[in-house]
Amino acid sequence: MRILHHLPLSPYARKVRLALAEKRIPFELRVERVWDRRPEFLDMNPACTVPVLIEETGLAIADSYAICEYLDEAYPDITLFGRTLAERAEVRRLVSWFDDKFNTEVTRNLYYEKQMKRLLGRGNPDSGVIRAGYANLRPHLEYLGWLAETRAWLAGPQVSLADFAAAAHLSALDYIGDVDWSTNESAKEWYARMKSRPAFRPLLADRVSGVTPPPHYADPDF
Amino acid sequence: MRILHHLPLSPYARKVRLALAEKRIPFELRVERVWDRRPEFLDMNPACTVPVLIEETGLAIADSYAICEYLDEAYPDITLFGRTLAERAEVRRLVSWFDDKFNTEVTRNLYYEKQMKRLLGRGNPDSGVIRAGYANLRPHLEYLGWLAETRAWLAGPQVSLADFAAAAHLSALDYIGDVDWSTNESAKEWYARMKSRPAFRPLLADRVSGVTPPPHYADPDF
Ligand SMILES: N[C@@H](CCC(=O)N[C@@H](CS)C(=O)NCC(=O)O)C(=O)O
Ligand SMILES: N[C@@H](CCC(=O)N[C@@H](CS)C(=O)NCC(=O)O)C(=O)O
Numbered sequence: 001m002r003i004l005h006h007l008p009l010s011p012y013a014r015k016v017r018l019a020l021a022e023k024r025i026p027f028e029l030r031v032e033r034v035w036d037r038r039p040e041f042l043d044m045n046p047a048c049t050v051p052v053l054i055e056e057t058g059l060a061i062a063d064s065y066a067i068c069e070y071l072d073e074a075y076p077d078i079t080l081f082g083r084t085l086a087e088r089a090e091v092r093r094l095v096s097w098f099d100d101k102f103n104t105e106v107t108r109n110l111y112y113e114k115q116m117k118r119l120l121g122r123g124n125p126d127s128g129v130i131r132a133g134y135a136n137l138r139p140h141l142e143y144l145g146w147l148a149e150t151r152a153w154l155a156g157p158q159v160s161l162a163d164f165a166a167a168a169h170l171s172a173l174d175y176i177g178d179v180d181w182s183t184n185e186s187a188k189e190w191y192a193r194m195k196s197r198p199a200f201r202p203l204l205a206d207r208v209s210g211v212t213p214p215p216h217y218a219d220p221d222f
Numbered sequence: 223m224r225i226l227h228h229l230p231l232s233p234y235a236r237k238v239r240l241a242l243a244e245k246r247i248p249f250e251l252r253v254e255r256v257w258d259r260r261p262e263f264l265d266m267n268p269a270c271t272v273p274v275l276i277e278e279t280g281l282a283i284a285d286s287y288a289i290c291e292y293l294d295e296a297y298p299d300i301t302l303f304g305r306t307l308a309e310r311a312e313v314r315r316l317v318s319w320f321d322d323k324f325n326t327e328v329t330r331n332l333y334y335e336k337q338m339k340r341l342l343g344r345g346n347p348d349s350g351v352i353r354a355g356y357a358n359l360r361p362h363l364e365y366l367g368w369l370a371e372t373r374a375w376l377a378g379p380q381v382s383l384a385d386f387a388a389a390a391h392l393s394a395l396d397y398i399g400d401v402d403w404s405t406n407e408s409a410k411e412w413y414a415r416m417k418s419r420p421a422f423r424p425l426l427a428d429r430v431s432g433v434t435p436p437p438h439y440a441d442p443d444f
Contacts, residue, residue, distance in 0.1 A: 089284075092291055097285075101269055
């Protein structure tokens with residue numbers, strides 16, 4: 001069986017789980033405690049990050065960008081990127097927006113600072129960093145809300161990897177109770193639509209020891 | 223004419239310049255002072271980063287990831303990613319290694335901290351950050367040297383976007399005098415091969431006001 005090495009709250013692994021499920025590609029999850037730096041895992045991915053996908057052929061693919069592009073090339077029937085060159089450029093611009101810009105400005109300051117830093121042995125959370133994360137989240141929710149208002153889905157008429165990347169980051173932050181959805185109605189309405197997709201269900205069922213999600217986390221009508 | 227909005231030392235713009243030149247796609251460069259936050263530029267790229275490519279059709283493509291994937295789809299004759307799925311996964315893993323990991327650990331701590339931070343009005347360089355950048359560069363040069371020793375090019379038998387991404391970051395750091403090539407002979411030998419490619423010449427001719435590159439910067443036999 002195809003295996004995805006992951007951590008339940010990793011936004012990059014969540015993006016890939018959504019991509020696989022939307023493409024109806026079956027896979028098994030395997031939790032990888034990256035901080036243990038398992039030699040066999042380092043052989044598959046010297047960066048020692050999740051996700052890593054192991055195909056049934058044995059092919060190991062490290063990095064969510066490499067995995068998502070691979071999935072679209074290997075299993076093209078249901079596309080994650082759209083059909084025209086212009087659509088695909090817009091999807092990828094937004095994937096980068098969330099995986100690079102949103103990550104640097106928000107996710108790293110909240111999820112990484114509060115959850116991952118200690119596990120990785122890199123010290124204690126810094127309250128200034130966390131404050132900056134909350135401050136940056138607001139304009140990001142506004143931009144997301146604006147996209148959701150002006151288009152059917154974030155990148156255009158079809159749901160795409162842009163939606164999955166955005167939902168991956170936001171769902172990880174929502175699990176740790178860091179998203180105040182009341183600040184933007186359109187962003188909230190988009191997220192409710194994402195949550196009600198069948199591909200999303202396994203993410204809403206995730207539980208991490210020591211961290212209880214807020215009651216609305218798993219509720220599509222929050 | 224096709225236009226690339228860029229900054230001469232931007233590693234992401236340099237990667238795209240190399241990709242365009244290797245694919246023999248003609249283009250004109252336009253310097254974009256991103257810190258001016260020009261409204262017309264923000265319309266093309268709300269992230270207000272370079273590079274942005276404007277095709278002759280008017281199609282604007284923001285973000286180096288979106289641009290490079292676009293170029294490979296729109297102009298497939300000379301591929302930047304390799305032919306098999308496995309080759310393409312390895313190229314993309316390494317592009318992410320340089321554009322994400324190397325950038326966070328090295329480029330941001332040196333090029334961004336010393337050059338971009340002040341221009342963007344985000345304060346003065348922090349000497350602790352710069353020290354961390356130098357410390358992180360060493361193991362990265364070792365990994366690069368190890369790849370260059372065990373393969374013809376970084377990702378395998380053919381030159382690829384992995385080489386261009388790596389050379390883009392290293393050439394920007396080399397311009398500001400931050401790379402001690404004597405620490406790794408194989409990395410140095412690989413970089414000499416990159417520098418002697420015709421696509422590299424325009425990068426070696428770049429000059430930025432106020433920063434003089436070291437004498438070896440433009441010399442392929444350094
Ligand atoms: N560029 C990688 C980033 C993956 C990443 O940062 N994963 C985090 C979890 S969200 C991780 O494994 N971190 C371990 C570490 O930073 O050492 C990708 O897209 O897959
Ligand atoms: N994900 C973007 C990153 C581009 C980027 O960070 N560009 C820098 C120059 S190297 C920039 O324009 N920075 C302006 C800013 O950070 O505001 C890409 O791949 O194109």
